[in-house]
Structure formats: C-alpha cells, structure tokens
Amino acid sequence: MNRDESWAVIADQRRAVADLLAELTDPEWDTPSLCADWRVRDVAAHLALAPQPPGLLTMTTEAIRAGGRFHRLNHDLAVRHANRPSADLVAELRRHADSRRLPAVTNYRNILFDVLVHAQDIAVPLERPLVMPLRAAAAGATRVWTMGWPFWARRRLPAVRLVATDTDWSVGDGAEVCGPISALLLLLTGRRARCPELSGPGTARL
Structure with a gap:
C-alpha cells in the first residue's frame, strides 16, 4: 500500500x-x-x-x-x-x-x-465487530514481521510458516499456521485472543 x-x-x-x-x-x-x-x-x-x-x-x-x-x-x-x-x-x-x-x-x-x-x-x-481491511492488514503484518523491535516476531515465532486464508500473504518457514490475516497480525504483535481462529500443524508451536 x-x-x-x-x-x-x-x-x-x-x-x-x-x-x-x-x-x-x-x-x-x-x-x-x-x-x-x-x-x-x-x-x-x-x-x-x-x-x-x-x-x-x-x-x-x-x-x-x-x-x-x-x-x-x-x-x-x-x-x-x-x-x-x-x-x-x-x-x-x-x-x-x-x-x-x-x-x-x-x-x-x-x-x-x-x-x-x-x-x-x-x-x-x-465483542463488537470492527472490520480490518485485508490489504492494510497484510501490509501491517509484513511491517511487523520485518521490523524487529519492539515485537521481535521472527524471534518469537520460529520454525512456523504463517499463511493467510483470506488474502495472498505468507511469511516464515516450517509448520503452517493458517488463518485470517487479522488474526495473524494480532498474533505477530503478541495478542493471542484470536488464536482459536488459527489452524494447521504449526499451532502446537505457538
């Protein structure tokens, strides 16, 4: 964007x-x-x-x-x-x-x-719905993944591949963790409230 x-x-x-x-x-x-x-x-x-x-x-x-x-x-x-x-x-x-x-x-x-x-x-x-635009969420997720401090997403999430199910976005290598890009962005920034929306063999490593 x-x-x-x-x-x-x-x-x-x-x-x-x-x-x-x-x-x-x-x-x-x-x-x-x-x-x-x-x-x-x-x-x-x-x-x-x-x-x-x-x-x-x-x-x-x-x-x-x-x-x-x-x-x-x-x-x-x-x-x-x-x-x-x-x-x-x-x-x-x-x-x-x-x-x-x-x-x-x-x-x-x-x-x-x-x-x-x-x-x-x-x-x-x-529990109030608030839509997160897909392209913006993907841009935000990429930024968090590549920036290091203060989230250190790569360090916190080693050996997994994050794959969005609602837009063309993925990062990492390893067992897949799949889900909405909005849930992945929250995971990258340390929020786990929407982890139940994620699936795949890599979820055991979260």
Whole structure:
C-alpha cells in the first residue's frame, strides 16, 4: 500500500473506533483491552494522541519519568490522557481522523498497523465487530514481521510458516499456521485472543 492509501485506512479506522466508543457505557470504557494493563479508555487515549503528539520538552520529561522505558512512556502518556471525559476522546478521534501529523520517532507504516491492532484491542474484548481491511492488514503484518523491535516476531515465532486464508500473504518457514490475516497480525504483535481462529500443524508451536 502506498502512503495515500495507508493514510486513508488510518482515517477510516479512527472514525470506526470513534463510532464504536460513542456507543459504550461507562463500565465498558474501563474494560481490560487486549493490550496488557491497558483499559479500553487507555487505548482510545493512545489513538487520540497519535495525531497530536506532545512537544519535545514534554516527551523528554516523560521519558525521564519513565526511566527511559518506551512501553512505560507510552502507557503513562495514554493513562494520563485517558482521564478526560469519554466524549472528549471520541471528539478528538473524529476531529483528527484525517490528520497526517505523527510523532517524530515513527512513520505512517507504523501508524497503520498501530491503529489496526489497537482498534481490535478495543473491539475484541467488547465483542463488537470492527472490520480490518485485508490489504492494510497484510501490509501491517509484513511491517511487523520485518521490523524487529519492539515485537521481535521472527524471534518469537520460529520454525512456523504463517499463511493467510483470506488474502495472498505468507511469511516464515516450517509448520503452517493458517488463518485470517487479522488474526495473524494480532498474533505477530503478541495478542493471542484470536488464536482459536488459527489452524494447521504449526499451532502446537505457538
């Protein structure tokens, strides 16, 4: 997928997440997401922050506070932003849906799989359907497979061949693990909630 196609999917996913969130009850906002130690509210705040990243001074201060740990920094920023009213988070997602602004340390390829995966972090535990576009999911899966840190997918999934059953995509060597590309993308990023949708001799190695 090229840059413009990727940004179009990012915008659509932001709007879809906003629409889903707008229907939630207060208790549902505090449901544990697929992202460990993050509530639905925290994931929503993370997505809302992506197109409006903090300035360099704030990021430096937060990085020091987090002891230089990237995941801690991400978590703390999201949790603090999540303290605002739910309606404000929904409004931010909608207002910035088409924005191409992003943090200096990343790029649109990373933002693409980030929004796809975090959308499912919210939707799956709430049992709300949220479609992941096939081409975008395949592009995201390829990016995660080839990038190394922070997922180290090749290292975590040795001796298996991942094969999508709904689009032309496969990686790896070894016993096959087959399933929807959306489930494979979640597996690559460390989420196992949709592993029951996967099949093949390689599933015993997961």
